[in-house]
Amino acid sequence: MVRYITLRLLWLLFAFLIISIITFLLMHAVPGGPFDEEKQPLPPAAKQNILHKYGLDKPIWEQYLRYMWSVVHLDFGIPFQSPTETVAGLIARVWPVTLQVAVFTILISYSLGLGLGVLAALKQNSWVDYLVTTLATLGFAVPSFVIAIWLILFFSVNLHWFPTGGWGKPVHFIMPVMAYSLGPMALVARYTRVNMLESLRADYVRTARAKGMSERVIIFRHVLKNAFIPLITILGPEIPNIATGSIFIEATFRIPGLGRYFITSVFVRDYPMIMATILLVAFLWGVTYILTDILYTVVDPRVHLTSSRNG
Amino acid sequence: MTTLQPIQTLAQPKERSLWRDAMRSFFKNRLATAGLVVVSILIFTAIFANFLAPWRYDHSVLSETLKFPNPKHWLGTDQVGRDELSRIIYGARTSLVVGFSVQLIAFLIGLPLGALAGLRGGWADFIVTRLLEVMTAFPGFLFAIFLMSILGTGIFNVILAIGVTSWIGVCRLTRGQFLALREREFITAANSYGASDWRIILRHILPNALPPLIIMFALGVPGAIFAEAGLSFLGVGINDPIPSWGKMVGQSMGYLNVFWHLGLFPTGVLALAMLSFNFVGDGLRDALDPTMFNI
Numbered sequence: 001m002v003r004y005i006t007l008r009l010l011w012l013l014f015a016f017l018i019i020s021i022i023t024f025l026l027m028h029a030v031p032g033g034p035f036d037e038e039k040q041p042l043p044p045a046a047k048q049n050i051l052h053k054y055g056l057d058k059p060i061w062e063q064y065l066r067y068m069w070s071v072v073h074l075d076f077g078i079p080f081q082s083p084t085e086t087v088a089g090l091i092a093r094v095w096p097v098t099l100q101v102a103v104f105t106i107l108i109s110y111s112l113g114l115g116l117g118v119l120a121a122l123k124q125n126s127w128v129d130y131l132v133t134t135l136a137t138l139g140f141a142v143p144s145f146v147i148a149i150w151l152i153l154f155f156s157v158n159l160h161w162f163p164t165g166g167w168g169k170p171v172h173f174i175m176p177v178m179a180y181s182l183g184p185m186a187l188v189a190r191y192t193r194v195n196m197l198e199s200l201r202a203d204y205v206r207t208a209r210a211k212g213m214s215e216r217v218i219i220f221r222h223v224l225k226n227a228f229i230p231l232i233t234i235l236g237p238e239i240p241n242i243a244t245g246s247i248f249i250e251a252t253f254r255i256p257g258l259g260r261y262f263i264t265s266v267f268v269r270d271y272p273m274i275m276a277t278i279l280l281v282a283f284l285w286g287v288t289y290i291l292t293d294i295l296y297t298v299v300d301p302r303v304h305l306t307s308s309r310n311g
Numbered sequence: 312m313t314t315l316q317p318i319q320t321l322a323q324p325k326e327r328s329l330w331r332d333a334m335r336s337f338f339k340n341r342l343a344t345a346g347l348v349v350v351s352i353l354i355f356t357a358i359f360a361n362f363l364a365p366w367r368y369d370h371s372v373l374s375e376t377l378k379f380p381n382p383k384h385w386l387g388t389d390q391v392g393r394d395e396l397s398r399i400i401y402g403a404r405t406s407l408v409v410g411f412s413v414q415l416i417a418f419l420i421g422l423p424l425g426a427l428a429g430l431r432g433g434w435a436d437f438i439v440t441r442l443l444e445v446m447t448a449f450p451g452f453l454f455a456i457f458l459m460s461i462l463g464t465g466i467f468n469v470i471l472a473i474g475v476t477s478w479i480g481v482c483r484l485t486r487g488q489f490l491a492l493r494e495r496e497f498i499t500a501a502n503s504y505g506a507s508d509w510r511i512i513l514r515h516i517l518p519n520a521l522p523p524l525i526i527m528f529a530l531g532v533p534g535a536i537f538a539e540a541g542l543s544f545l546g547v548g549i550n551d552p553i554p555s556w557g558k559m560v561g562q563s564m565g566y567l568n569v570f571w572h573l574g575l576f577p578t579g580v581l582a583l584a585m586l587s588f589n590f591v592g593d594g595l596r597d598a599l600d601p602t603m604f605n606i
Binding site: 011012014015016018019023026027029030137138140141142143145146149150152153156157164247248251252262263266267269274277278281282285286 | 444452454459540541544545546547560561563567578582585588
């Protein structure tokens with residue numbers, strides 16, 4: 001177990017290095033830097049000064065090493081788009097905005113998804129089942145920004161209930177959370193339904209019925225417990241996905257969160273911010289996958305972690 | 312004098328094969344069939360866009376900007392006076408070209424790599440598995456956005472940016488399939504009568520690995536269409552004046568308060584396309600792989 005976790009962590013570190021190197025190289029491979037200005041070019045001396053200040057005049061491997069050295073010290077540099085603060089400071093300022101939406105999204109989508117999935121499985125092939133399945137397909141297939149536009153057209157333009165976007169009041173939460181929740185809800189509902197159906201047909205349920213246990217006890221003690229365990233592999237990795245925010249939702253509803261800043265960074269070539277966001281997301285993903293695997297073995301003692309994984 | 316007629320119906324039992332059975336069960340699935348009809352219409356629209364569209368996609372009449380749906384422009388016009396219907400029709404071409412090209416890249420990279428790892432094992436497998444692990448850690452969509460900012464907008468770059476991370480699933484699936492099939496008796500049998508490696512791969516392993524790969528392909532196309540629409544929606548995808556549904560949605564955002572048609576029609580057709588492709592993919596999975604539980 002310890003050996004397995006150490007190995008996984010080492011591989012995560014390795015993957016992390018590769019990602020950082022590739023991203024770093026790609027960023028510097030493009031002609032044109034953040035201080036290239038065509039309309040009002042800086043005097044060469046001033047430009048040299050700025051490049052020197054940001055370390056952009058050094059050879060690329062030195063820039064990379066310097067960068068990674070500061071990253072280890074949690075210093076991600078200074079964002080070009082907002083030079084008065086640090087990248088870490090900027091992320092600390094905008095990530096909570098994303099997290100607020102994320103918390104509601106996770107709560108709503110997971111509880112609704114689990115509930116609807118269980119309901120659909122218990123009433124298989126009834127209208128409830130078809131409704132849930134349809135909703136799940138819709139949420140799974142239709143992009144979140146399409147749902148967002150539909151919500152705006154219906155609730156804002158047609159009914160005038162909510163503002164089309166913005167940030168700061170509780171009312172600004174409603175439509176983003178609705179649009180953002182549908183996708184994860186669909187995912188959770190689909191998997192819950194299938195796991196429930198599989199569990200309902202299992203031998204131990206037949207045994208329980210044969211023993212004459214009440215349906216309520218069978219569902220709660222045997223079916224739900226076994227159906228929920230595999231869901232860990234779905235629910236876990238979705239959390240960092242939601243927590244780092246949807247670029248689409250934040251762009252559509254003008255929410256000043258992490259995703260929106262990533263997009264602005266890409267437009268203005270804010271290298272430090274791009275790099276930090278990509279590394280942050282990759283890190284959260286990697287750690288969550290490992291945590292999910294560990295949690296799985298804790299909950300389901302039949303599963304053992306080994307360092308050799310085939311297939 | 313009467314001659315005896317051979318009883319033909321008994322002599323020739325109806326031919327059955329995996330593919331025939333799959334086709335039958337696919338068409339029994341109403342959603343999948345409906346999806347296939349829509350997908351066929353989309354493919355037809357994409358190929359014959361220049362005959363079907365009433366105007367060219369870049370034909371803009373500035374005196375007719377932001378018109379609501381009317382007899383001349385069935386779906387209205389956009390902010391620079393281009394016919395919305397024509398742009399949606401040409402948009403089908405963009406979506407499908409990206410959707411299929413990305414899958415082509417995914418299979419061109421993923422299939423050989425996965426096959427190599429699954430068949431050879433050892434070092435090849437070790438390297439491919441580690442590569443997969445690193446690639447899995449890549450935040451795919453963020454990375455695609457980032458790549459687009461480096462490469463610049465355009466359909467070719469969109470295909471490239473999405474394609475770079477698209478092969479991971481294909482590679483993993485191929486590796487798993489080849490690994491499992493390698494151990495089967497019929498491969499040992501083929502080896503024992505001296506079949507060449509290529510013959511074993513092409514005649515014995517690939518046909519058996521085909522059903523899950525077809526499903527992978529079918530479900531990958533809407534994934535790529537979604538990614539293209541997403542990039543274009545954010546403004547880092549297809550370049551003007553080439554129409555893309557995602558870009559049309561993105562550009563409609565400032566006008567939604569009054570000009571609802573600019574938001575409704577492209578989102579509608581995008582949703583319809585995504586649903587149809589997914590229905591086809593799900594239908595194929597149910598038909599081709601009875602062991603896969605319907606998720």
